[in-house]
Amino acid sequence: MASKNKVQSIVVSWWRKNTLLLSTSRTLNTIATGYDNRILKSPPLVSLDFPDVWTSSFTNYSAPSTHNLGSEEIARVIDGKQIADEIISAVGLEVRRMKKTIGEVPGLGVILVGERRDSLTYVSNKIKACEETGIKFALTQFPDNCKEDEVCDAIMRFNTDPSFHGILVQLPLPQHLNEEKILGMLKLEKDVDGFHPMNMGHLAMRGREPLFIPCTPKGCVELLIRSDVEIMGKTAVVIGRSNIVGLPVSLLLQRHNATVSVVNESTLNPEEITREADILVSAVGIPNLVRGNWIKPGAVVLDVGTHPVEDEGGCEEGGYRLIGDVCYEEASRVASSITPVPGGVGPMTVAMLLCNTLQSAARKYSFV
Known part of the structure; x- marks a missing residue:
């Protein structure tokens, strides 16, 4: 068994060092992907496709952790607006360089x-x-x-x-x-x-790189990476299975080598499943669906849901304000990190849209 695990370790190590070279002939957008990664920190998906080699390490048992909840907020706020502003600024620099270089x-x-x-x-x-x-x-x-x-x-x-x-x-x-x-x-x-079905299909398949990754899921993963959240090997739970967010974010987290479960409207015990999550993503648009007792102590929570609530004194135009799927007041006392609504995932969606548009133009003009 020790010899087998040693061989598996060598294979994984070799694959990690050489996967970019191996994937060159398979990627659909080599120029634009490399270009995109000058702005973003998310790596090309094919660079994450390690061989599916199982070891005995996953059977090791560790006792459940305990956590005494206090009354004060403990979660770090993941400032999506600040991160998005940094990315948008970088996009602007590249757009100006493109205009100056090729008109x-x-x-x-x-x-x-x-x-x-x-x-x-x-x-x-x-x-x-x-x-x-x-x-x-x-x-x-x-x-x-x-x-x-x-x-x-x-x-x-x-x-x-x-x-x-x-x-x-x-x-x-x-x-x-x-x-x-x-x-x-x-x-x-x-x-x-x-x-597009072709983009979604390539997102789902190992060894393939979609021309474009859907903006909100792409923004979620970029937030995790820029917040130094480890994805590989972690347990992730996605609430919602829409084609816009739930499905592609679950596929993208799998490509980043997380163990992913999807909770949908027919799930009988959603709170039990979400309490297992190291990374919890909620994207159903139901206000305050996720309560504090749904969350594993120390989990990272990404709240994609946006729900307008009538509020004449609200900060948004039109007399309403936005709240998320997650009951922020409760979750912030349990999670280690959390995105606010608004100001979390939303701005990242816009930033990723600009990145994808820039990537498309760079591909067309072979601009590097």
Whole structure:
């Protein structure tokens, strides 16, 4: 057994040292991935694909830890806004360098249907970030009762316009529109939201690198890395299985070699499962769903949920404020680190969108 474990250790060590070389022929976007990683700290996914070699170490038993909860907040606040601002600033520098070097800038086209307050806020934040970085931005807006063909025609115009390198359809769409059909119209090379089946498929498969990683999951992992949170070997639980966040973030955490469980609406004992998590990600949009007794003492909590609550004195425009899936007051007394709402994952989503758009333009122009 000792000899077998020694061989396995040697194999894993060799793979880690040589995996970038081995993956060169398999990656879809070598230029842009390397370029992206000059700004972000997240490594290429193929560099994380260690061989699936099991050892006996996982059977070692350790007694459960104990933790006396006090009344004071103990969690470190993960400041997503500050980190996002740093990334957006770096994107701006690269956009200016691109313009000076080759006379081109990245372009982002956004399609917005309806007047949901949260969607309007998100789009407004994206416009502001594009203006700050020098990324070309165009918004096509439709009323709630628009026809599906109108939205598809707008996508096709962005698809064929060479000055736009990224296209985003702001979700959710009104129920009368076929979301799958509309997203399927996006040109793969411009799918900066990362929702194309090809991108999702490559995210799920070892040895593959998607052209784009969905923005919110990408932002979650970047927050963990920049906060010095170890992902490899940790137990992660994702609450929610949407195509936008829950599914891709669970896949991405697996690619980073975490052991991942997904809690959904049919899970019989969600609080028991979440209490096992070293890393807990909640993305269902149900206010205060996750209470303090759902959280393992010392866990890292990423709250992706955003829920507008009527509040005439709220800090957000329109007389409402945002709260998350996690009951912050309780969770902050149990977790070691936690993201606030707002100011946590949300700003990172915008920053990752700009990174993906820059990455797309860099790929098109072979700009390094």
